[in-house]
Amino acid sequence: MTPLEQFLFLLKAVPVTLGISLASFALGFAIGIPIALLRIYGGSPLSLLADAYEKLFRSVPVLVVMFFMYFGLGSVIHIFKDPYVTSILSLGLVSAANQSQIFRSAIGSVGKTQMMAAISLGLTKGGAVRYVILPQAFIVAIPGLGSEIALLIKDSSYSFLIGVLELMKHASILRAATRSAVLPYIGSAIIYVALTFPFANYMDKWGSRKRRELGL
């Protein structure tokens, strides 16, 4: 294998790595927003539950969640035997806790007067959150969400350990085949940088600029 062929072999893993990362990001987003809203507006039992979720999944390593699902739940429930499903679920559930925190601080920065102004127009609390609070919080959250995607792209490498054919798996196949660790790992490092950089960098830039423009 020429170095180019080796690199192309690594590149073949990009769709899986990106797919798992973005799918778990979407799952984390879909769960993270309601958790943040429950924590802020939920009233005591729901808010405590959301808080417990956040604390739990922010303290437990992704790998623990992933192995528990795959080896633990997987032996009982069939669907967890699928390494792709399990990777997305475990990364997504952990990401939900991170994203909830990102949204909470973003919502906090929007301020109380905005809520009151929305309510005073006759919007319900739900309407105020939907039309006034979340759209602004979302802009504030963009840079944080960019870092979260970058983190997921990196953490998706854990799923190699339960057999997902992602970038780290390709790197290790390559290392075994070429008996060299240089190209496989330098090559994957370059690919990880190329994948994470646009999210972390452009979302940060875009979000920060938008915030400045709108005075958020």
Next chain:
Amino acid sequence: MVARVLEGLDVWKVYGKTVAVAGVTIGINKGETKVIIGPSGSGKSTLLRCLGLLERPTKGRILFEGTDVYASKLDLSKLRAKIGFVFQDPSLFRHLTALDNVKLGLRRVLGLSEDEARRKALEALRLVRMEEWADHYPAQLSGGQQQRVGIARAIAMDPDIIIFDEPTASLDIELKWEVIEVMRDLAKRGTTMLVATHELHFAREVADEIIFMDHGKIVEVAPPEEFFKRPKTERARRFMARLLGGVTGW
């Protein structure tokens, strides 16, 4: 018969150990403009928030057009839509243009069509002389312009009363008058208004009644000529002396 629009009966609001409003009774009739003045911390904002149904009083009753708001099972959101509120702090929705700020309530609360909401919103912006700024975001507007859009946002809903909580307090001197002028126009057109303000020219010109508050209570109520010429209470006299000390051309 005079029509009571909004009434507070023995309203109390307590935050922890702070008694912000201590048994205030107040009523505003249709077409009236009442002005509340009083030192910082006297409970003006808290009282206005209670009357605007933005906060529930610890004790006491709020009557909107004769119905006891918290005793009835009325939908608070629906009532709030009939009470305009203009805040002291910048309160425009920062992700929306001036036009969209005014349109939001028309669309999402009153359920007007896009065209109808746009027409009404532009009309309200015209009234506050902000029509040309319709497409600007709050961050692109001066404080005075933002407050005028805030007023447009309130009047566009055709409320039965508009409550103003020191709408000029955080503005530079030269930006205050453009807001005051808009408020004066509104008062002269017969809008029912309850205004906390220290703008004495405005108060003297348009108020039907001055309400002086201190320590959460109404200390004095008087027509403006009387109040400004000779406040009856010592506390009001001292407050006015302090206020006038800082105002030129009075």
